[in-house]
Amino acid sequence: MIRKPPRRHSLLTRTWHWINAIALIVLFMSGLNISNAHRFLYWGNYGYDPADAWMTVMRFPAWITIPQRYDLAEARDWHSTFAWIFALGLLTMWIGSLISRHFWRDIATKPSDWSLRSILQAIKEHLPGSSRIEDRTYNPVQRIAYGIVLGMFLPMMVFTGLAISPGIEPAAPWLVDWLGGRQSARSLHFIFSWALFGFVAVHIVMVLASHPLKRISHMIAGGPRAEDGTND
Amino acid sequence: MTDIKRRTLLAGMAALPAAACSELAETGPVGDLFDTAESWHRTAHRALAKRQALAPEYRPDQRSPDVKGNGSQTVDTAEYRAQLANGFTDWRLEVRGLVENPLSLSIADLHALPQQTQITRHDCVEGWSAIAEWSGPQLSILLDTARVREEANFIVFRCADRLYNRDYYESIDMVDAYHPQTIIAHELNGAPLPEKNGAPLRMRIERQLGYKHAKYLTAIEAVANFDEIYDGKGGFWEDLGDYQWYAGI
Numbered sequence: 001m002i003r004k005p006p007r008r009h010s011l012l013t014r015t016w017h018w019i020n021a022i023a024l025i026v027l028f029m030s031g032l033n034i035s036n037a038h039r040f041l042y043w044g045n046y047g048y049d050p051a052d053a054w055m056t057v058m059r060f061p062a063w064i065t066i067p068q069r070y071d072l073a074e075a076r077d078w079h080s081t082f083a084w085i086f087a088l089g090l091l092t093m094w095i096g097s098l099i100s101r102h103f104w105r106d107i108a109t110k111p112s113d114w115s116l117r118s119i120l121q122a123i124k125e126h127l128p129g130s131s132r133i134e135d136r137t138y139n140p141v142q143r144i145a146y147g148i149v150l151g152m153f154l155p156m157m158v159f160t161g162l163a164i165s166p167g168i169e170p171a172a173p174w175l176v177d178w179l180g181g182r183q184s185a186r187s188l189h190f191i192f193s194w195a196l197f198g199f200v201a202v203h204i205v206m207v208l209a210s211h212p213l214k215r216i217s218h219m220i221a222g223g224p225r226a227e228d229g230t231n232d
Numbered sequence: 233m234t235d236i237k238r239r240t241l242l243a244g245m246a247a248l249p250a251a252a253c254s255e256l257a258e259t260g261p262v263g264d265l266f267d268t269a270e271s272w273h274r275t276a277h278r279a280l281a282k283r284q285a286l287a288p289e290y291r292p293d294q295r296s297p298d299v300k301g302n303g304s305q306t307v308d309t310a311e312y313r314a315q316l317a318n319g320f321t322d323w324r325l326e327v328r329g330l331v332e333n334p335l336s337l338s339i340a341d342l343h344a345l346p347q348q349t350q351i352t353r354h355d356c357v358e359g360w361s362a363i364a365e366w367s368g369p370q371l372s373i374l375l376d377t378a379r380v381r382e383e384a385n386f387i388v389f390r391c392a393d394r395l396y397n398r399d400y401y402e403s404i405d406m407v408d409a410y411h412p413q414t415i416i417a418h419e420l421n422g423a424p425l426p427e428k429n430g431a432p433l434r435m436r437i438e439r440q441l442g443y444k445h446a447k448y449l450t451a452i453e454a455v456a457n458f459d460e461i462y463d464g465k466g467g468f469w470e471d472l473g474d475y476q477w478y479a480g481i
Contacts, residue, residue, distance in 0.1 A: 167480020
């Protein structure tokens with residue numbers, strides 16, 4: 001039996017992409033609600049006095065939070081429930097990408113991907129008016145961005161989140177130490193959440209900049225199958 | 233010590249899904265989903281760490297300058313003022329409920345027990361942390377002296393303070409009740425517990441968030457469940473605002 005060539009986005013990638021998108025939205029918006037409970041960030045293991053804070057966070061308005069009023073208990077319910085979906089989804093995506101070789105084929109960079117020339121070329125091809133979209137694989141800018149998000153931003157959300165839980169610390173005290181203490185872990189959780197927000201904002205702008213409907217439909221239906229085996 | 237309590241523990245775990253079911257009726261499938269996620273967290277924490285795995289302890293020089301007073305900062309009664317003024321010589325701590333040998337202890341009685349001192353971190357549900365040295369007898373000593381009966385699944389802490397016209401109270405299961413760092417603290421950083429931190433007695437439940445660490449402690453009660461206690465959710469904040477009963481997240 002001849003296997004059909006793979007689609008641009010595998011079923012795993014598509015399923016994870018949308019589940020993860022929903023989880024990130026709920027986690028981000030409930031996280032803003034939780035942030036309102038104590039709007040001060042510290043480094044080290046302790047911190048309770050606003051005078052010692054390295055940053056005072058703005059009070060996030062109710063319309064941008066889950067739930068749509070200040071409610072720490074319910075926000076924590078949303079947050080710790082969707083944390084499971086987010087963390088198990090990320091773990092599944094990583095295992096699946098390593099087994100299917102999606103990671104090595106499409107995301108891992110070659111030294112030449114980091115050259116200014118290949119980065120500029122990728123940006124040029126993405127600009128409005130460019131007709132290129134059907135590439136089976138990601139361009140160097142995508143590989144670098146997706147690699148940083150999958151390899152650092154998303155896992156760091158899980159690690160820093162776990163480190164804030166007092167019930168996890170007896171099992172993994174090294175995790176809190178590695179992150180520089182509980183309040184440092186809390187600060188890093190905040191920083192990486194905004195790094196992810198930045199990625200998502202740029203990601204959405206890039207999709208809108210070139211063939212948005214086609215790109216979105218590819219992430220739903222999978223996109224065209226590779227015509228020949230050369231990209232696979 | 234906890235292994236003797238294994239059956240008690242299993243019974244406690246069996247009682248929790250029942251509590252989750254009554255919640256479902258109240259709050260529907262979303263509330264049920266939240267409760268499931270909470271119990272997964274608790275199960276995962278208990279599976280990853282040994283039952284008696286310790287919260288981290290710190291060196292004296294790693295302590296924070298103070299421990300913020302939060303929630304109740306005093307007990308607003310003339311009786312408490314009088315007790316505070318005379319050094320709590322008349323304060324009683326009862327150990328009661330499903331026990332063979334109920335106790336009524338003075339502060340001096342608690343001082344006469346073997347003492348434990350630990351420098352640990354206090355994490356508030358709001359997000360802040362403080363590090364301090366706490367001293368007092370282990371809860372397990374009191375429970376063993378009072379001889380907790382087999383049918384007890386939880387330990388409830390009764391408090392003198394009131395917030396929003398409700399009595400403060402909290403509860404934990406037998407795993408945390410018999411945890412070696414679970415102590416009844418009467419000293420903070422080597423001095424008698426200050427008023428804002430729960431004088432004369434407060435609980436330390438080191439693997440959970442601050443609202444479990446009941447202050448102004450008056451009684452320790454062994455129970456099978458908390459259906460009949462206030463709104464039945466096992467704690468003041470749990471009743472008032474639907475806070476998570478398992479506060480290890």
